[in-house]
Amino acid sequence: MFVDSHCHLNFDELVKDLPQQLADMQAAQVSHALCVAVNLPEYPSVLALAEAHANLFASVGVHPDYEDTPEPSVELLVREAAHPRVIAIGETGLDYYRLEGRSIADMEWQRERFRTHIRAARETGLPLIIHTRSASEDTLAIMREERAVETGGVMHCFTESAAVADAAMAEGFYISFSGIVTFKKATELQDVARHVPLERMLIETDSPYLAPVPHRGKLNRPAWVRHVGEFIAELKGVSVEEVAEVTTANFFRLFAKARAA
Numbered sequence: 001m002f003v004d005s006h007c008h009l010n011f012d013e014l015v016k017d018l019p020q021q022l023a024d025m026q027a028a029q030v031s032h033a034l035c036v037a038v039n040l041p042e043y044p045s046v047l048a049l050a051e052a053h054a055n056l057f058a059s060v061g062v063h064p065d066y067e068d069t070p071e072p073s074v075e076l077l078v079r080e081a082a083h084p085r086v087i088a089i090g091e092t093g094l095d096y097y098r099l100e101g102r103s104i105a106d107m108e109w110q111r112e113r114f115r116t117h118i119r120a121a122r123e124t125g126l127p128l129i130i131h132t133r134s135a136s137e138d139t140l141a142i143m144r145e146e147r148a149v150e151t152g153g154v155m156h157c158f159t160e161s162a163a164v165a166d167a168a169m170a171e172g173f174y175i176s177f178s179g180i181v182t183f184k185k186a187t188e189l190q191d192v193a194r195h196v197p198l199e200r201m202l203i204e205t206d207s208p209y210l211a212p213v214p215h216r217g218k219l220n221r222p223a224w225v226r227h228v229g230e231f232i233a234e235l236k237g238v239s240v241e242e243v244a245e246v247t248t249a250n251f252f253r254l255f256a257k258a259r260a261a
C-alpha cells in the first residue's frame, strides 16, 4: 500500500470527481492521502474531506504563495490543530521564485508567517509540512532559529540539492519526492533521490499539479503517487513493494497522530 503524503484533493478540479478519485486510489493500492491546506478560507474544505473519509487526513496552514489572504496566528493554528483529523501544520515555508520585481528583503512577511507556523508546530507537537523554492538558505536558517528540529516534519515536493537534503535530515526532516523526479530532464533530482535513504523518504503527488510520467501534463491525482513509488524503486534498485512498505511506515511514524485519527 502507498500513501500520498501531500495532495490538494479539495481543489475544485479534483473534488468534483471525488468518488472516482477514491476508487482510483483503491485500485492503485493507495490507502491514504494527506490533504494539505494552502490558506484559511479554503481550510474548511480540506477538513471536511478528512472528517468524511477515514483514509484522508488534513493539515492546517497558509502557503507562502498566498499573499492577500488572512494571516494565521499561532493561537489560531494551535486551536485548529486540536481537531483529531488534523495531523500536521502547513504547508508553510518560503518561496522566492516569483518575486515579481521585489527583493528578498521585501519578503519579510513570508519569513514571519513561516516562524508563526513553526511556533504553532512546537506548541502542538505536530510535524511541519515545508515548501521551499529558490529559498533554501533562508528556509534552513529559520528552521534552525525556531528549533523546528523539536517537531520535525517533511520537506515536501523536494527539488533542492543533496546538501540541502542532508541539512534538512539533520534537523529531523523527511524528504518527499513528487512526480518531478520522474521527469526525463530531472537527472540531478534523481541523483538526490538515490542519495536520500529510503528510511528518510516520503512520496507525494502535490496533485492537481505535477503529474508523473507516464501522465505528464495531465490533471494529477492521488492515485498516481504509485508512479512516483515505482520510479523510486527503479532508481534505487529495490522492489516496488519495499518502497511502498517503507514510505508508508515513514508516513505513519512522522504523522503519528494519523494512527489514532
Ligand SMILES: [Zn+2]
Pocket (backbone or CB within 6 Å): 091, 131, 156, 157
Ligand atoms: Zn508546496
Ligand SMILES: [Zn+2]
Pocket (backbone or CB within 6 Å): 006, 007, 008, 036, 091, 206
Ligand atoms: Zn502543495
